[in-house]
């Protein structure tokens with residue numbers, strides 16, 4: 001009989017432990033001999049810290065990449081996506097095409113973003129182009145809506161100015177830095193309320209890129225009707241969709257938890273806006289995920305012991321354009337409703353089935369591709385090896401578009417993405 005899997009975890013969540021128990025795995029401590037570790041990003045940092053001297057064995061699998069922050073820290077994600085776009089432009093890729101205003105036609109999917117205080121002057125330059133715009137400030141290193149606020153006047157951020165005469169500026173440590181992004185002030189509203197999408201994406205390898213998209217993402221609604229009035233800029237129940245914020249609102253409904261499934265959203269949009277634009281929207285979101293991952297694939301330490309289940313935050317505006325807001329390394333596994341618990345339990349279950357096919361002791365030397373039966377509620381979103389195969393087939397046949405993996409916005413029938421059905 002095969003040896004039992006030894007797992008470690010830093011998170012005491014029933015959706016995790018329930019899955020490990022179901023498989024008959026044995027819990028051990030993080031310092032013991034483990035095969036599978038569902039860790040916090042802090043533990044991952046310690047494991048890969050050169051001083052720890054820890055060396056992973058071939059039968060060990062961990063749920064974060066060593067430098068996941070290249071994607072999950074907003075300022076770094078933005079930097080990597082900007083570099084990716086420039087690289088594509090240099091290659092002459094049609095993906096990097098720009099419109100008359102100089103905006104990327106296919107790769108303009110993150111709000112304009114700066115790091116404060118480092119980019120203060122650049123920010124001011126941008127602000128002055130459109131002085132009536134609203135911006136959202138997020139402290140780096142914080143999550144779940146904590147410490148976020150909206151501003152619409154330069155005077156509100158004077159203290160982050162390097163050359164401010166009034167404040168004695170001192171270079172703050174990284175933990176005092178802020179990311180400031182253009183506020184998407186025209187969100188798509190449903191029932192008058194703002195919402196965002198939480199989409200789960202599993203990456204099992206960056207080079208070649210292999211990623212899966214979870215079909216059961218959801219929308220998170222605000223509890224108070226949207227109102228772009230400047231007097232309401234400090235009302236977080238209007239502007240921030242985080243459940244951790246909204247659950248403190250008077251109108252919070254603990255039965256549905258202010259959530260809708262992605263399938264509900266799809267049906268709603270097909271009914272109100274039509275199937276064609278809805279398909280295009282979901283297609284665009286899929287490509288945004290792939291582009292964001294490709295943007296970091298060259299800088300990511302592609303450790304074969306690692307996988308990662310990311311939580312993507314996306315806002316759809318009233319023109320049905322999706323905007324990528326951030327990518328989380330440790331999406332919440334707290335369940336706020338009964339449906340939530342089932343969905344998150346399945347998410348962990350399906351994730352384990354892909355990264356440890358057949359529940360065998362991992363053997364990262366072989367890095368097996370799981371059989372399709374293991375995908376559960378995941379769909380293969382992008383497999384770079386398959387895409388290249390696809391590309392070479394097209395080149396052989398000399399079809400147009402062979403120079404790019406993705407024919408601008410569209411996909412042809414051979415493309416390897418899937419859409420939410």
Ligand SMILES: Nc1ncnc2c1ncn2[C@@H]1O[C@H](COP(=O)(O)OP(=O)(O)O)[C@@H](O)[C@H]1O
Pocket residue numbers: 111136138142143144145146148181182183184185195196239240241242313315325326
């Ligand atoms: N640029 C933006 N435009 C509109 N809403 C935003 C923007 N950035 C963030 N938000 C709102 O604020 C919430 C929290 O922001 P986010 O960047 O995801 O930080 P956190 O890590 O605290 O969740 C988002 O889920 C979204 O509702």
Ligand SMILES: [Mg+2]
Pocket residue numbers: 144145242313326
């Ligand atoms: Mg978030």
